[in-house]
Amino acid sequence: MRSLFWKIFLVFWLAMVLIGAALVILALNTDPHRAQFGRHRQALQQQGQELVAAYEKGGARQLKKKIRDPKGASRSRLFLFKGTESLLPGEPVPPRPRRLVPLALHSGEVQIKPGPHGLWVALPLERDYTLLVKARPSGRLEMLLDPHRLGSRLLITFVIAGIICYLLARSLTAPIAKLRRATRRFAAGDLATRVQGTIKGKDEIGALAGDFDLMAERIEDLVGSQQRLLRDISHELRSPLARLAVSLELARQRSGAEAQSDLARIEREAERLNEMIGQLLSLNLLEGKAEPAKKTEVDLGPLVRSIVEDADFEARNRNRSVVLRQADPVVLQGSPELLHRAIENVVRNAVHYTAEATAVEVYVHHRENEPIAIRIRDHGPGVPEASLEKIFHPFYRVSEARDRQSGGTGIGLAIAERAVRLHGGTIRARNPEDGGLELEILLPT
Numbered sequence: 287m288r289s290l291f292w293k294i295f296l297v298f299w300l301a302m303v304l305i306g307a308a309l310v311i312l313a314l315n316t317d318p319h320r321a322q323f324g325r326h327r328q329a330l331q332q333q334g335q336e337l338v339a340a341y342e343k344g345g346a347r348q349l350k351k352k353i354r355d356p357k358g359a360s361r362s363r364l365f366l367f368k369g370t371e372s373l374l375p376g377e378p379v380p381p382r383p384r385r386l387v388p389l390a391l392h393s394g395e396v397q398i399k400p401g402p403h404g405l406w407v408a409l410p411l412e413r414d415y416t417l418l419v420k421a422r423p424s425g426r427l428e429m430l431l432d433p434h435r436l437g438s439r440l441l442i443t444f445v446i447a448g449i450i451c452y453l454l455a456r457s458l459t460a461p462i463a464k465l466r467r468a469t470r471r472f473a474a475g476d477l478a479t480r481v482q483g484t485i486k487g488k489d490e491i492g493a494l495a496g497d498f499d500l501m502a503e504r505i506e507d508l509v510g511s512q513q514r515l516l517r518d519i520s521h522e523l524r525s526p527l528a529r530l531a532v533s534l535e536l537a538r539q540r541s542g543a544e545a546q547s548d549l550a551r552i553e554r555e556a557e558r559l560n561e562m563i564g565q566l567l568s569l570n571l572l573e574g575k576a577e578p579a580k581k582t583e584v585d586l587g588p589l590v591r592s593i594v595e596d597a598d599f600e601a602r603n604r605n606r607s608v609v610l611r612q613a614d615p616v617v618l619q620g621s622p623e624l625l626h627r628a629i630e631n632v633v634r635n636a637v638h639y640t641a642e643a644t645a646v647e648v649y650v651h652h653r654e655n656e657p658i659a660i661r662i663r664d665h666g667p668g669v670p671e672a673s674l675e676k677i678f679h680p681f682y683r684v685s686e687a688r689d690r691q692s693g694g695t696g697i698g699l700a701i702a703e704r705a706v707r708l709h710g711g712t713i714r715a716r717n718p719e720d721g722g723l724e725l726e727i728l729l730p731t
Contacts, residue, residue, distance in 0.1 A: 295455035302447040327396075330409055334417035337366050346373055363420040367391075379418065383408075387416050461485045465495060474707070477506040517567065527560050568627070568701055584625055586616045586658065590650050593630045597646070601637045607645040608633060616652045618731055620709045628705035631698035632662045632713075632725050639666035639723070652731070657711070660727040668717045677715060678703040702727075 340352035353364050353374075366373045367387050386397040386408035397408040409417040464484050472479045479502060485495035534556065538549055591610060598608035636646040644665035652658045669677060669684055676682045680700040706713045711729040718724050 292455075294458055295451050298451040298454065299444075299448050302451070303444060327409075330407070330417065330419055331411075333364070334366070334409055334411045334415070337364065337417065338411060338413075338415050341366060341373055349373055365418040367416040367418060369414050380406075382406075383418060383420070387418055390416050458491075461487070461491045461495065465491075465498060468498065472502055477502065477509060523559070523563050527556060527563070530556055562697065566697065581619045581621060583617055584620050584622050586618065586625075586650055586660070587613050589622065589626055590629060590648065590660070593626065593633055594648055597630070597633045597637055601646070604637075605642045606637060606640055608637060608648065609645045610648045610650075612649040612651055614650055614652045616650065616658050616731075618658060618729060620729070621705075624705040624708060628702040628713075628727065629660060629662075631702040632727070635698050636662050636664035636666075636723070636725070640664035641666055658729040658731060660729070661724055662727075663718065663722055663724040665722040668721060668723050669715060671717070674715045674717070678713065 337349060337352055341349040344351075349366060365377065365379055370388050370391065372379055383399060383406035386399055386406060390397040390408035390410045391414065394410050396410070399406045405420070407419045409419065411417055465481055468479050468481045468484075480499050481495045482499045485492060531553075534549060534553055538546070541549065590613060594608050594610045601608050633646060633648065640646050646665075647661075647663045649661040649663075650658070651661075673682075673684050677684065678699050681696040682700075683696055703713050706727055706729070709729055711727060713725060713727050715723060715725050
């Protein structure tokens, strides 16, 4: 069971249930009448000895006076026997309770008989005396505490305990649940997420909420500074690149044929640098979003088909091809531009690394109640298992086989991952058993 709420609730509630069950078991293994008599035994023993002393000193008259003494008055009826004869002849003794006297006298043990209005007890004393007592009815407090009469009260107690445990567990876990939701929003890119207004209190959880806000504010400042720096640098680089392009064209016009190859190399590097700056700006823009600014209906079939056709046209110049193997009809809500960029970057990345005379294979399939799956597979050298998650980090490069000779910038997959995540989807990579690399994009419908 993973829920902290249910763990706290069940631990407290089960503890109370076990305590109640233990009390019930103890009560069921105890004679309730003897338990009731046991609470008064010492007082009755002392009272019986006083009555015996009064009788031996002044006879039945003194005994009767002692029984009716206001100081010793109680809600109990008392009879003193010598052998089996009552020492108060004028006081009638009920026949059924009277039968307890010889039993107590011969056994030497207390005899108890419950009655409709109380408990009759025959208590053997010294020198063949026996005290017959109708014990007073239990008071309300005694009845409340009597374990044999708990029944429905225990059930009510367990229900109340369950409600209290529920409220306790909820009060402990509700702030943690809010903090968890805030953490997920923050991880999804909403750096403005704060919890101080929703989680109140001066306890440890309140302090944790304050620390979360401090951390979030600091990270937001750092990321904001990084994005501003990246944006400013990218814009500043665009100006010298534009001047370089103009100077390159002038140099072409003024130089001879022997300089053309070098100038072409300079032009390619300048274009590559310009492409990298554009991708940096795109990545910087995506990092600051929590979701696409505008969502419309996107038909994935035509979108993927156009990407495959364009990529295949370029790949054929390098003795490679791009093939759409499966294209299930799928329509979803999203940004056509971001989805186009994400899928295109993955396809072009596959074209870079697939072996010559092989095809990059693209699949779009969807089943009811399942996410949309877009799979792009190449037949290149693959990626080490330890790097499968890292290839979506900006500028990350795998040392084996996938180096700068491929012509990539190391940003395309990072842009694809951010664009997919903005749509609530995921992208993952794996190495098929027969070689190559397969990237799978999962998008919610």
